[in-house]
Amino acid sequence: MGYGAAIQVRGIAKSFGEVRALDGVDLEVPAGTVLGLLGPNGAGKTTLVRVLTTLLAPDAGSAQVSGLDVVTDAKELRARIGLAGQYAAVDENLTGLENLTMVGRLYGSGRSAAKRRAGELLERFDLLDAAGRPAKTYSGGMRRRLDLAASLVAEPPVLFLDEPTTGLDPRARRGLWEVIEQLVSGGTTLLLTTQYLEEADRLADTIAVIDHGRLIAEGTADQLKARIGGSVLEVTLESPESAPAAIAALDGLGDGEPVVEDGLVKVAVAERSGTIVAAVQRLSAAGVGVDDLVLRRPTLDDVFLALTGHAAEAEPA
Amino acid sequence: MRRLVSDTLVIAERNLVRLPRSPDLLVAFTIQPIMFVLLFRYVFGGAIHTTYGNYADFLIPGIIVQNIAFGGFVTALGLEEDLRKGLIDRFRSLPMSRAAVLAGRTLADIVTNTFSMLVLLVTGLIIGFAFNTTVLEAIAGVLLLIAFGYAFSWVFAFLGMIVSSPESANSLGFIAVFPLTFISSAFVPTQTFPAVLRGFAKVNPFTIVVNAVRYLWEHGQGVGVSNVWFALAWTAGILIVFAPIAVWRYRRAAVR
Missing domain, CATH: 3.40.50.300 (P-loop containing nucleotide triphosphate hydrolases)
Structure with missing residues (x-):
């Protein structure tokens, strides 16, 4: 053509x-x-x-x-x-x-x-x-x-x-x-x-x-x-009431502010090495019970949230 | 032009093939008109006085025109549905003629209108209606009704292109069709109407077409051959106005 x-x-x-x-x-x-x-x-x-x-x-x-x-x-x-x-x-x-x-x-x-x-x-x-x-x-x-x-x-x-x-x-x-x-x-x-x-x-x-x-x-x-860089740390708490304590404990760990989304505490982190250990130590010191903790690559959902400030599928027609 | 003809035939075929698969439509084209004939002949007919010896002779041309008008709703509703379900989008994205979707639909309407007319004529013959003129005049009346029905299909095609829901197609269509049908000579002589309604009935194309057919089938009293020429003029006028604006709306149609 x-x-x-x-x-x-x-x-x-x-x-x-x-x-x-x-x-x-x-x-x-x-x-x-x-x-x-x-x-x-x-x-x-x-x-x-x-x-x-x-x-x-x-x-x-x-x-x-x-x-x-x-x-x-x-x-x-x-x-x-x-x-x-x-x-x-x-x-x-x-x-x-x-x-x-x-x-x-x-x-x-x-x-x-x-x-x-x-x-x-x-x-x-x-x-x-x-x-x-x-x-x-x-x-x-x-x-x-x-x-x-x-x-x-x-x-x-x-x-x-x-x-x-x-x-x-x-x-x-x-x-x-x-x-x-x-x-x-x-x-x-x-x-x-x-x-x-x-x-x-x-x-x-x-x-x-x-x-x-x-x-x-x-x-x-x-x-x-790659535009939003690094990885995302996701923490599943034993009890949802401890979310404020978890946010306080994880503040300053990564690049972004910790946020609560879908019952998970999420933090964007640039540097992978040492992150999990540091997170566990901070949460343990603050007495927050942790059910699960993962460090994952960002999904396009994270990208969309970072680019537009709102989730991709939430907006009604 | 060749594309217009072949695409129109494809769309007309589509509209006819789907008919037997929608039993509700078949009822609309057969049972409903018969019900109206029986209602007017046996419920209202006895109380309606015409100059015709037989009310069935007076009634049948009127009820065929009414049936054309009410049958038009199916056209408007069908096109509204095509639009709402995205079919019109598909047609518009194809390298086909821009007029064919509506031309095919109205062509298929000729078949359904003719079928309904036959049902009504047979019902009429059973309840005492008769052609009291020459065969040629009777055929001319049938052709006039087919032509008028075709022109009127374009009015409903336009309606189908402008409405935003089946409900609004129904109410808008009803507002247009109800006075045209009932403030006319279709069922009763207009002499007893108040002056304003009589004035409307006189210029109402339904009155003119019904009277033209009464002339061609019965040589009825008080209706002259001039009604036939006026009926043809109305038919041509409706077609000349509504076919282009319906196609114009089609070209801009969008899923709502």
């Missing part, structure tokens, strides 16, 4: 009335890679996907997908992308086979070619047994797989998945992750939005963190984790 970038975004802004959903976003996704767009509800993830899939015109800025402009080349662009949204957009009264055949024909294929392609996809997504049943009889995970299959009908070089696993149970989520991993191993460029840090960590080559319509960090999972 001559660019090396399958998706290129420059200064995209979009407001809905007073709300600035996107506030000047710049982004580049090299061909054949997976970008995880990570952010809480309302951060602007879906708006960006809608702009890049031509569903929404931006107020400012420009964006190219596969070298085609999202505004001026919208029509040609639609033939080169696949989109699966958060809604599992399939017709519930049509069977799996009918749904995929319909999408194929709307991409311009003839009936028999569309049907053949639908059969291939149903087999690949393990839906062959359910092919003749209306989609309303499918489980949540099956519907998402059908939706994903529908986005792949035309074998698009660039794929957008907007929160593909939101609302799925853990087993269905892992199943869908495996499907997506197989998919991108074939060279498809993927932009994936998610509020699950674990999901971005597992699927994405690069992660872009978005909040209030702005990109606030970009890098690999390891780079982002």
